Amino acid sequence: MIISTMILMRYAVLVPLVGKIGVILIKGSGEEISMTLQFPWYDFALLVAATVFITAGGYVINDYFDIKTDLINKGKVIVGTKIPRREAIMWHSIFNIIGVAAGFYVSYKSGYIWLGSLFLVTSGLLYFYSASYKRQFLIGNILVALLTAMVPMLVVFYEWPALYRYYSLNAIRLPEINFITYWVGGFALFAFLINLIREIVKDIEDFEGDITYGRNTVPVVIGVTTAKVVSICLIVLTIVMLYLTWLFFINDIITFSYISIAVVLPLLFVIYKLAKSKERKQLHSASSLIKVVMITGVLYSLVVKVILTWNLF
Numbered sequence: 001m002i003i004s005t006m007i008l009m010r011y012a013v014l015v016p017l018v019g020k021i022g023v024i025l026i027k028g029s030g031e032e033i034s035m036t037l038q039f040p041w042y043d044f045a046l047l048v049a050a051t052v053f054i055t056a057g058g059y060v061i062n063d064y065f066d067i068k069t070d071l072i073n074k075g076k077v078i079v080g081t082k083i084p085r086r087e088a089i090m091w092h093s094i095f096n097i098i099g100v101a102a103g104f105y106v107s108y109k110s111g112y113i114w115l116g117s118l119f120l121v122t123s124g125l126l127y128f129y130s131a132s133y134k135r136q137f138l139i140g141n142i143l144v145a146l147l148t149a150m151v152p153m154l155v156v157f158y159e160w161p162a163l164y165r166y167y168s169l170n171a172i173r174l175p176e177i178n179f180i181t182y183w184v185g186g187f188a189l190f191a192f193l194i195n196l197i198r199e200i201v202k203d204i205e206d207f208e209g210d211i212t213y214g215r216n217t218v219p220v221v222i223g224v225t226t227a228k229v230v231s232i233c234l235i236v237l238t239i240v241m242l243y244l245t246w247l248f249f250i251n252d253i254i255t256f257s258y259i260s261i262a263v264v265l266p267l268l269f270v271i272y273k274l275a276k277s278k279e280r281k282q283l284h285s286a287s288s289l290i291k292v293v294m295i296t297g298v299l300y301s302l303v304v305k306v307i308l309t310w311n312l313f
Contacts, residue, residue, distance in 0.1 A: 002055055002151055005191075005298050006048045009155040009184055010037070012301040016308035017180050018163070023171040035175070038162035039110065046106045047158055051151060053099030054119055058126030060092040065130040072209035073280075096123045110158050111165065118154075122147060135215040141199040149192035156184045183304070186245060190297050193238045198290040200231050201274070205283040228274050235267050254312060258303050262296040 014037060022032040063070070063079045070077045079088045103119030125133075125143060134140030160177065168174045203210065203217040204227050210217045219227035242259050266289055273286040306312065 001294065001298070002052055003048055005151050005187075006044075006051065006155055008298060008301040009152045009187065010044060010159070012305040013183055013187075014155065014159060014180055016305050017183060018177070020308060021175050021177070023167060023175060024173070025170050026172055027170070035163070035167065035177075037159060038166040039159045043106050043109050044155075044158070046102055046109075047154065050099050050102035050106060050119055051154060053095045053102065054123055054126070057092050057095035057099060057123060058130070060088055060095065061127055062130040062134075064088045064092065069206065069209035069213055069215070072212055073206040099123065106158070110161060112161060115157060118150075118157075122150070135217075137216045137221050138218060141196055141203070141218065144199055145192045145196035148195040149188040152184050152187045152191065156181050187298070187301070190238070190242075191294070193234060193241070194290060194294055194297060197231055197234045197238070197270075198287060198294075200227055200234070201270075201283060201287050201290060204228065204231070205280055205287060208280075228277070231274055232271050235271055239264050239267055252307060252312060254303060254307060255300075258300060262299070263293055266293050266296070 018035045018037060021035040023035050024030060024032050060079075063077065064085065067077050067080050079085060083091075100116070100119045100123055104113060104116030107113045107116035125147065129140050129143050133143055160181065163177055164174070167177075200218050204219045204224055206217075207219045207224055211220050218230065222230070242263065246255055246259065270286050270289050270293070273282055273289065277283050277286065
């Protein structure tokens with residue numbers, strides 16, 4: 001999902017958006033040409049790799065700290081059975097060292113080495129999430145949702161400075177490029193809301209193990225029924241924001257049809273499943289359906305590419 005999201009944000013959203021901007025180069029023929037991305041593809045590949053390694057380290061340490069609750073909630077674990085605990089810590093360290101090193105290197109190549117601190121901080125946050133934050137009311141849920149929303153934004157964080165630096169020096173006039181942040185920011189906001197919903201639904205699903213080991217998750221603190229109501233309210237908020245975004249900023253029939261069929265309809269099924277759920281299996285089904293919505297949300301980027309390429313607004 002991380003690899004697909006970052007690739008699609010760059011090539012399905014940023015490439016056609018930037019290509020719509022015309023510039024006249026100082027040393028050019030005097031004719032207006034389309035802007036192109038300036039962050040090298042090989043540096044972008046390293047950025048993706050750094051993000052994946054940091055995430056992998058986060059998954060390992062999460063499994064390490066969740067052995068007891070996973071035995072209750074899932075009936076099986078990886079760490080402690082297939083992989084020894086010490087080996088898990090070793091892989092956690094290796095993944096994080098590679099991820100942070102790659103993050104600082106690609107940040108250095110971009111001319112803003114301080115951006116590498118994002119990977120260092122994220123590595124630490126994922127550790128403390130698994131060790132402590134996920135046991136606290138809402139903090140862990142919001143943290144994971146925020147870090148997930150950062151994935152598409154990383155593409156802009158590294159591309160925007162490269163665009164600005166190149167065209168401010170080589171173009172007669174630097175055009176407005178802030179709008180690319182708004183487009184990708186829309187995907188990031190959607191990712192935040194959907195992941196926040198899924199985190200709460202997962203906590204409802206894992207209620208038995210969490211309450212056994214004294215975790216203060218949302219359903220443990222406010223009750224399973226109230227947690228379901230909160231999830232449904234967040235889903236309704238997401239649907240409303242999707243249609244408001246379409247109405248005020250996009251307003252084309254292709255987008256309306258896509259979000260209605262591929263995003264809103266599955267979310268309505270999630271609401272139905274949550275309202276009717278009485279067993280863990282039904283909650284797991286709702287959680288899996290939210291994963292589908294994550295995928296269809298990211299795949300809207302391909303619709304954006306078609307719309308922009310063929311001027312279908």
